[in-house]
Amino acid sequence: MKEVERHTVILEERKRVVAEGVRQVDAFTDKEIRADTALGYLVLKGEGLNITDLNLDTGRLVVEGRFQALSYAEEKGTVRRGAGRGLLERLFR
Template sequence: MEANQKLELVDRKHLVLEGVRRVESFDEKEITLDTAMGFLTLKGEGLHITHLDLQKGNLSAEGRFTGFWFTEAKGRGRGKGTGLMKRLLK
């Protein structure tokens, strides 16, 4: 898979994402993903994954999306929280 990422959001309800490597965690309020360009956290309400194809790197999700947070690919360690823990333990 190439190191490309594409995110499409329609009406804050329907999300299509390309470049997904792995789903780190998910529930109805948060989805955390390892993508081709780093980690991505999606926040919202009533979130659910409607399609996932890790071979092609595609993910579709629905719900009410309220925020997106990107974490750079450098230091790709164990996923969510790695950067924060390093800063706290310095």
Template sequence: MSKHQVRMDNRELLEIEGVIEVINFSDEQISLATELGPLLILGEDLNIQQLNLDNGELIVDGYINGLDYSQDDNGDGILSNLFK
């Protein structure tokens, strides 16, 4: 498993490592597949400032209201489904 890190500065800048894919995004939410499973970023005026999937890096600015990690229906993360 690759490294997964999340760094936030004053709820206005979010840097994430271990991003596999951006599934969906708007100015209020960004849905990601990460090394640790699905991640939903909630906020206001969200903007993807930088995305490098080769390195698994994502930088988001805006006002961050929350981060929500989830699992799929059977309790496994997204990576377990990829390798079945």
């Protein structure tokens, strides 16, 4: 059986996200960050987003700002702007 790589996401007071298991950050602006993780493609949306720590050797990503949505897609090609609604977007509407 193939071992699954470890992946965690911690959201702190809707102001800080710490993600482990990040392989690569493909795109980032102050409104959206897209990252390839061990368990899918992670999309963070919000305002004033800023990557404060990125270490691809350890797979750690830390982002600060005001978060509005956090969502996953299985592959990079399935991520579309505005497609679907993330967990945070549904919770904080």
